[in-house]
Amino acid sequence: MVLLGAPGVGKGTQAKKLQEVFNLAHISTGDMLRDAVRQGTDSGIKAKEYMEKGELVPDDLIIDLVDERLGKDDCQEGFILDGFPRTVIQAEKLDMLLRKRGIGLDDVVTIDVPNEAIILRLSKRRVCDTCGYVLESDEANPGDPCPKCGEGTVIRRKDDGPESVRRRLEVYDEKTRSLIQYYDGRRLLKTVDGTGSPATIFDRLVGTLGLA
Template sequence: MRIVLVGPPGAGKGTQAAYLAKNLAIPHISTGDLFRANISQGTPLGLEAKSYMDAGQLVPDSVTIGMAEDRMGHADAANGFLLDGFPRNLGQAESLDDYLKGHDLKLDAVLDLEVPEDEVVKRIAGRRICRKDSSHVFHAEYNKPETEGVCDVCGGELYQRDDDSEDTVRNRLEVYHTQTEPIIDYYKAQDLVVTIPALGKVSEVTERAMAALKALSE
């Protein structure tokens, strides 16, 4: 299957993408991983992206599209893939369509993870990270440490990242509404969108998504 995963920041796209890709035996292709891999390997696209990033500028769509198209052409993606973070806007969605048509392929579904905006803010703004080890993550409401402000694992100080503040989260949501949400209507016109309620346990959301995909293939 060839799937695009969309949803606001804090919807759990990365977590769901990993589980779904494993269950479907297809590669999880995320924009973040594409950038890291191309930059670390020093590919022409990676060097171009780094030059923009070092200058504090946005990486042009053409670079992101080039990385995605290269990755979709790998052998492990021959039978399908799950795209996470791409396409991010209408221009990228149209380029993806052109790529797929050029290779006689098509998308099977666009999974839209639906989360109320207040819940998104609560999820992200409540996140607390350990200063000693950033892999130790807690939450002010959903995963409280035994001692407030102290990591249960290593005793490090827990803090809120600047980009997790409520104001920053609401700004990120505004960018999502302006740039990314229009692709949902674009794909609805192609009858590809399946809305998945993303509240509840991670396993429950995964089960909903898998059930929806199974229904599509029947």
Template structure:
């Protein structure tokens, strides 16, 4: 299967992408991984992307599209893939369609993880990270530490990242609504959109997604 995963920040796309890719035996291709791999390997696209990133500028669509195209042409993606974070806007969605059509392929589904904005803010703004070990992550509501502000595992100080502040989260949501949300209507018009609720336990959402994709 060839699937695009969409949804607002905080919808759990990364978590669901990993489970779905494993269940479907297809590679999980995320924009973040593409950028990290190309930059660390020093590819032409990676060097160009890093120059924009170091200057604090957005990486142009053509670079992101080029990275995605290279990755989708790898042998392990011949039988399908799950795209997470790409396409990010309608221009990228149109470029993806052109790539697939040129290769004699097409998307099977676009899975939209739906979650209310207030829930997104609650999920992200409630995260607390350990200063000693960033792998120790807590949540003031869903995974509260035994002692407020103290890591259960190493007693390090827990803090809220700047990226997780409510103001930053709402700004990220605004960017999502403006740039990415239009691709939902784009794919809906093609009959590819499958929308599921992203509320509940991780395994419940995965099952919901798998059932929807089977249909």
């Protein structure tokens, strides 16, 4: 399945919960890129060149990483693509990859949260500057060691300020509107209300997917 949603709607949190409960592989392109760079794989070396220049990693390279990831044993029982694809072009490339592997896409779920709620949520968000772990509000304060990896420091991201978030939401809407229409036209799209506690959202998600 593909899990979509604007920055701050909680895609990662819900994907990890689905992974834990239903033994699905959680595939985040951001995590894949960081892992590939750290491990020094061929794709990671290529990706690092773009990342160090502050450039977007090309679609074909992302698809190569996804292809490598889908070949691992933990994907054989099912997987969640977290935040990918982001454009129709990426979706079409993903379709080709899945067909090549004989895999069908069952569901595309978008988590929907009003923009003002996202802005408020992100203004309180804290993350680890090393492993990227997103903290619950009561786990630690900025400047504390990361409670997950123990190596990084808890920070508030600069791009989580209100004006920056508004711009990111505008960009997301511009880039993904046609993607939503693409999957809706294929009758794969399902929408889940992303307001409320993570547990409440998870219950809605499970119900929407028919996994309850």
